[in-house]
Amino acid sequence: MPRPAPYSFLFKPAAAAGLVGLADLMLFDHEIGWTLGLAALAFPLTALALQPALGRNRLALAALLAACAFALVQVERPTLVGLLLFWTCLCVAVLAPRAGRADDVWRWAQRLAFLGICSPLAPWLDLVRLEKARKRAGPRRRIRDVLLVLILPIVGGAMFLSLFAAANPLIESAVENLRLPEIDAPRALFWILGLIAAWAILRPRTRRKWLPLPEGLGTLPGVSAASVTLSLLVFNALFALQNGLDLAFLWSGAPLPAGVTLAEYAHRGAYPLIATALLAGLFVLVALQPGSPTAEAPLIRRLVVLWIVQNIFLVASTALRTLDYIEAYSLTRLRIAALIWMGLVALGLALICWRLMRGKSAAWLIGTNAAALGAVLAACSLVDLGAVAAHWNVRHAREVGGRGTALDVCYLRGLGPAALVSLAELERRPLPAGLADRIAWARDEAFEALARDQSSWRAWTFRGARRLTRTEALVAQTSPRSPLPGPRDCDGRLLPDRVPAAPAAPQPLTSQPRP
Incomplete structure (x- = not known):
């Protein structure tokens, strides 16, 4: 170069x-x-x-x-x-x-x-x-020589200036008014x-x-073909038990035992089962390195493939648990991120199996997983997960005939402008008077916050401009109601110690022009 x-x-x-x-x-x-x-x-x-x-x-x-x-x-x-x-x-x-x-x-x-x-x-x-x-x-x-040259004039000038300030009140006043x-x-x-x-x-x-990438950890104490074979037999049996229970209750829809709700069964197992799958992948990486005696044994290779398939099914069951929980309650950004993470874990397990069967290097495994992670992060940077959650919640809420729970207006309000279009679309549906008032209040807050940001040339964004335009078009097609005045809680309910005044006439929604 x-x-x-x-x-x-x-x-x-x-x-x-x-x-x-x-x-x-x-x-x-x-x-x-x-x-x-x-x-x-x-x-x-x-x-x-x-x-x-x-x-x-x-x-x-x-x-x-x-x-x-x-x-x-x-x-x-x-x-x-x-x-x-x-x-x-x-x-x-x-x-x-x-x-x-x-x-x-x-x-x-x-x-x-x-x-x-x-x-x-x-x-x-x-x-x-x-x-x-x-x-x-x-x-x-x-630089040191230049500093040495400047010491004498600076020190001497400061000394004479202090003497003149003591002798002349005009100079003293000017020096006192100097501020750094x-x-x-x-x-x-x-x-x-x-x-x-x-x-x-x-x-x-x-x-x-640079530090070289270790392709193997050598022979670990207690790790032999016999110990790995017995471990895989035990692990496969335990995973078969867990996957069988998931097949019986999650995938088939059979009723759970008395005292156990579907929400409890789905929510309790999500994160521990993902940790189980990660530990399984770590075990395969450490104990069955490509080219090692344990990895070359035909019986061990078959047991490993069976075990990884069971792990992938376990991750799929975990995702189904999360989806059941979302259907019974609501969708959030964190739950979307959890589903994405489960997909990456399943892909990582499949790549570990492929590496073992094809003798791929550790560098190939790391590079492939990094490419998958980069692609997912790039997609997440383009998609507003908050808007996705708001859109799903307003379409599956109990108040609009969905199978989900009651609409969480507090969470929608916390999403801010991300929920604006979904709230405006929800206002077009027939709603109970109390819920319609709360939705109008949340929509007004989100619209005002976004319009305020869009009015600043620094805070303006293309997506914000499109959301304002879309919301104005939706509101123009309906007769939006103005929310009742008065203090409210997070969920939009009026505080009981205040009597609301008569509702004001609807005001048209306007936004600032694009800079």
Whole structure:
């Protein structure tokens, strides 16, 4: 790789300050909106401008394009997951010219971790290197020499100024009115962290030696073909018992024993069974490494395949438990995330089985799982899980003829603008008077919050604008009622010690124009 021009280093401090200044203007002490995407987009473009080698490396160029795509996702709707994916792609891009073509995910994980750990120290290490370079340059003055030159005029000037202030009341008054500028501690911290992040991208640090990925742990004490065979027989029998009970009660719909409800049976087993599946996968990774005597035994291989199939069925039963619980109660962001996690666990178990049967390496297993996780996170950065939960709840609530529980207005209100369109759609249905009043109150709160954010040019987002437009169209098709005035609890019910006044005339919903 060609060496950079000697003057290229001088542009990077100014570029780092410019990036942080742009982030300060767009983000600091303001609501986060599309400006997060604009500030993020400046980072890969600046890195490409100051490091031309990024454009000549295929991996770096692909990672830069991915980083720009995730930055544009923040213009659509800022999310923490999308921001983390953006930063990961950007770090991969700036490190790619220094990496080997055959590096696996394990080595890249070490490289990214090293960059994160060394980033806070990188500016100071570069200052030390710059000072050493100046020493080798010869007659140029060093920073220490410049400071020594300034000591005498500064100290002497301060001494004479104090004497003149004592002798002249005008000078004394002027000196007393001098005030140092106040330091804004939060903004100073924002600038420090921003400069560290920008410097890590413009001057990334890496190393040449990495920890190798262990392909095997050797022969473990007490682990033999006989012990593994007996263990797999016991494990298969226990899993068959659990899966048989799930088949009898979850999948077939048979009535549970007296005193046990479906909600209790479904909810209690979800997380322990996922932990069981993870422990099973760990056992296969440790005790049955590809190429080991235990992994080559035909009986053990068949028992392992049977056991992993039972584990996958166990994960499917766990997902069914969660779905039954959702149908009986309601859908939340956390329950959606739990279902996604169960799918990843099932995929990981299938990949472990495939690795054992095909003799794949540990690097292949880690890389495949990392690719699956990245794809899922990318999808989650695009989809608003809160809006998905709100849409499902308003369509399956008991009040609208669904099989679920009563509508949880408190949870919908907590979702904020994510539930706005669903609340507006729910108002079009025939509802009891009390529920209609609570829905109108929750919709009003969500609409006002979103309209307030959209009125700010920094907090404006494409998705927020579409939600306002959709809500106004839905409300225009109906005759929305105005909620009764008065204080309410979280669920929208009026507090009993207040008598509501007569309802006001319906007011049309309007939003601020797009900037």
